[in-house]
Amino acid sequence: VKCFALQVAIIIGAGLVTGFGFTLTSKLPPKPTIVDRSKDGPPAHPPSPTGPTGVTGPTGATGTTGAIPDKPVAKAPAPSDVDKISLTAAKTLFDQHNAVFIDARAKKEYLESHIPGAMQLEKSDLDSQPPAKVLNYLPGMEIVVYCHGELCTDSEAVIRRLMALNKGIGPMHIIADGFPGWQKAGYPAESGPESGFQ
Amino acid sequence: MSRVYSIVALVLRLALAGIFLFAAYNKLRDPLSFSESIQAFRFPLPDWQVLLSTYAIPWTEIFCGVGLALGLWSRASAFVFILMMGVFLFGIISAIERHLPLDCGCFGKFKLYCEGPIGWCKVRENCLMMVASGVVLIGGGGRLALDGLFERNSGETPVT
Numbered sequence: 001v002k003c004f005a006l007q008v009a010i011i012i013g014a015g016l017v018t019g020f021g022f023t024l025t026s027k028l029p030p031k032p033t034i035v036d037r038s039k040d041g042p043p044a045h046p047p048s049p050t051g052p053t054g055v056t057g058p059t060g061a062t063g064t065t066g067a068i069p070d071k072p073v074a075k076a077p078a079p080s081d082v083d084k085i086s087l088t089a090a091k092t093l094f095d096q097h098n099a100v101f102i103d104a105r106a107k108k109e110y111l112e113s114h115i116p117g118a119m120q121l122e123k124s125d126l127d128s129q130p131p132a133k134v135l136n137y138l139p140g141m142e143i144v145v146y147c148h149g150e151l152c153t154d155s156e157a158v159i160r161r162l163m164a165l166n167k168g169i170g171p172m173h174i175i176a177d178g179f180p181g182w183q184k185a186g187y188p189a190e191s192g193p194e195s196g197f198q
Numbered sequence: 199m200s201r202v203y204s205i206v207a208l209v210l211r212l213a214l215a216g217i218f219l220f221a222a223y224n225k226l227r228d229p230l231s232f233s234e235s236i237q238a239f240r241f242p243l244p245d246w247q248v249l250l251s252t253y254a255i256p257w258t259e260i261f262c263g264v265g266l267a268l269g270l271w272s273r274a275s276a277f278v279f280i281l282m283m284g285v286f287l288f289g290i291i292s293a294i295e296r297h298l299p300l301d302c303g304c305f306g307k308f309k310l311y312c313e314g315p316i317g318w319c320k321v322r323e324n325c326l327m328m329v330a331s332g333v334v335l336i337g338g339g340g341r342l343a344l345d346g347l348f349e350r351n352s353g354e355t356p357v358t
Binding site for chain 1: 274300
């Protein structure tokens with residue numbers, strides 16, 4: 001019994017020690033700090049488009065500034081900030097055409113239905129060389145990422161990988177209620193393949 | 199120890215070792231996804247524990263897998279396998295109860311048997327592997343294991 005217990009302890013110990021050794025040399029990108037602003041009002045928006053000059057969104061919008069809502073507004077996030085926003089705030093950003101919406105769900109789900117003009121981008125797309133559309137359209141842009149809602153972690157995973165690219169993408173938002181909430185609120189949706197991002 | 203049992207034990211050991219080594223390889227190949235899978239279970243673990251688990255779990259799987267494949271410390275390896283499966287099972291059942299739509303991250307992008315987000319199929323899959331490990335734990339690695347060879351060389355009668 002002693003010998004058996006010793007063997008078990010050695011196997012577990014070896015796993016822990018080796019694992020600990022790897023954590024010391026780990027190069028995993030840091031986990032983003034996400035501020036929950038989903039209970040606040042719509043985010044304050046900068047008076048001019050945050051995107052680079054000439055960037056045209058997938059819907060053809062050229063970054064026109066929308067009217068700042070009358071409701072009390074939350075503090076404008078810094079470009080390095082990541083926050084969870086409410087559906088109302090997401091809809092405001094959608095109407096202003098200043099942000100790129102990113103669908104972090106599986107492609108099959110995207111094809112069935114998505115927010116109009118959203119870019120389909122799964123976390124696995126960013127595990128190796130990022131797709132050209134990411135480098136062409138996202139640097140300097142405000143982005144809104146969504147997946148299945150509160151319990152879904154794919155939006156966070158996509159944001160973590162985008163931050164690791166260090167391309168000045170941001171501010172970044174996550175729709176707290178995700179696409180199910182968006183649909184439930186009766187906001188616009190479309191189906192079919194992605195268009196406008198090359 | 200019967201010849202039949204030795205063959206059964208060999209098949210079980212190799213199957214379990216293959217599963218463990220494949221799982222470990224996929225976790226170490228993409229540690230970021232595995233760490234996110236651990237976080238997706240939403241246990242109140244500090245970041246350092248998530249990071250340690252990200253590497254310690256696959257390395258423990260590798261040591262167990264090698265032990266089972268060679269038949270070296272078969273019982274201890276099978277026991278650790280069962281312990282780990284127990285922890286995974288707890289996590290899976292807890293996630294099912296909390297309706298978390300997550301992927302277990304057990305085999306990276308691959309699936310062993312169960313498709314889609316974790317559910318009771320995953321519980322059955324893990325239970326099956328626990329039973330297979332239990333057979334090795336109780337019966338030992340068999341004659342075709344290094345344990346059996348050492349026991350014969352040391353003049354001991356292998357435990358049946």
